[in-house]
Amino acid sequence: MQLTITQLYQKMRRQMGPSGWWPADSKEEIVIGAILIQNTNWRNADRALNLLRQATGLQPDRILALTMDQLHDLVRPAGFYRNKSKALVSVLSWLARGNYDYPAIRQHYGSRLRQELRALHGVGPETADVLLTYIFDVPTFISDKYARTLFTYLGVTGLTDYQSLSQRCNLPDDFTPAMAKDFHGLIDEFGKVYFHPRDKFATSFLSDDTLAL
DNA sequence: GGCCAGGACACCA
DNA sequence: TGGTGTCATGGC
Numbered sequence: 001m002q003l004t005i006t007q008l009y010q011k012m013r014r015q016m017g018p019s020g021w022w023p024a025d026s027k028e029e030i031v032i033g034a035i036l037i038q039n040t041n042w043r044n045a046d047r048a049l050n051l052l053r054q055a056t057g058l059q060p061d062r063i064l065a066l067t068m069d070q071l072h073d074l075v076r077p078a079g080f081y082r083n084k085s086k087a088l089v090s091v092l093s094w095l096a097r098g099n100y101d102y103p104a105i106r107q108h109y110g111s112r113l114r115q116e117l118r119a120l121h122g123v124g125p126e127t128a129d130v131l132l133t134y135i136f137d138v139p140t141f142i143s144d145k146y147a148r149t150l151f152t153y154l155g156v157t158g159l160t161d162y163q164s165l166s167q168r169c170n171l172p173d174d175f176t177p178a179m180a181k182d183f184h185g186l187i188d189e190f191g192k193v194y195f196h197p198r199d200k201f202a203t204s205f206l207s208d209d210t211l212a213l
Numbered sequence: 214g215g216c217c218a219g220g221a222c223a224c225c226a
Numbered sequence: 227t228g229g230t231g232t233c234a235t236g237g238c
Contacts, residue, residue, distance in 0.1 A: 033219095034219090037218085037219050037220090038218095038219080038220040038221070039217095039218065039219085039220045039221080039233090039234095040218055040219080040220090040234085040235075040236095041217080041218040041219085041235090041236080041237075042218080042219075043218090043236075043237075044218080044234095044235055044236060044237090045218090045219085047235090047236090048235095076234080076235075077234095077235065077236080078234085078235070079218090079233080079234040079235040079236080080220085080221085080232095080233050080234055080235080081233090081234065081235085082233070082234085083220095083221070083222080083232095083233060083234090084233095084234095087221085121221090121222085122220090122221065122222085123221085124220055124221045124222080125220090125221090126219080126220060126221090127220075127221080130219085142219090144219060144220090145218090145219075145220090146219070162220085184219090188219055191219085192219090
């Protein structure tokens with residue numbers, strides 16, 4: 001069957017249930033996790049997250065009070081620890097300037113919020129969209145590797161990099177923040193189950209479907 | 214022992 | 227404006 005974005009979301013939601021994404025106890029934990037997870041498996045990112053939790057309770061001001069050597073040691077298990085430490089400092093100190101008042105920050109920057117996020121060190125196109133969706137409640141389609149693989153699986157061609165899909169896929173206006181969060185979670189959970197390195201296109205409940213963008 | 218994981222950036226032409 | 231190299235760890 002030929003599906004729209006909304007129909008695809010509904011079908012995945014029916015088959016898989018709520019994704020529960022992003023699993024975290026606070027928005028600050030999501031911000032930190034979004035940086036630690038970059039190009040890294042969750043096991044390693046979670047190790048670093050737990051080291052940071054033990055050391056600081058994941059309180060941004062306590063993280064910003066660490067020396068760079070201390071931060072490096074905590075972030076190390078996640079890999080790219082120099083880059084990620086620098087990214088944590090740049091993003092958390094920017095949020096600190098807004099007193100971690102996310103609605104107020106969103107209000108202040110308005111439609112320029114994404115470009116402000118992109119200007120922070122360590123925030124590329126994907127992390128910016130993750131922060132928009134999960135921190136600022138701006139429903140955004142996150143065209144990460146799993147999304148591109150899924151959409152290719154559904155017959156969409158030419159999805160070579162992040163922006164190739166990002167430019168073509170906007171969420172319908174009726175997508176709420178909760179739906180956007182859930183949709184991304186479902187896409188990534190689907191990818192983990194059905195897209196293995198050796199068998200990228202396993203049989204699934206979407207095998208007979210195509211997608212219309 | 215190579216490949217990969219919920220990317221981003223510096224450098225270069 | 228794009229293409230390529232680098233950043234790092236741990237599991238399989």
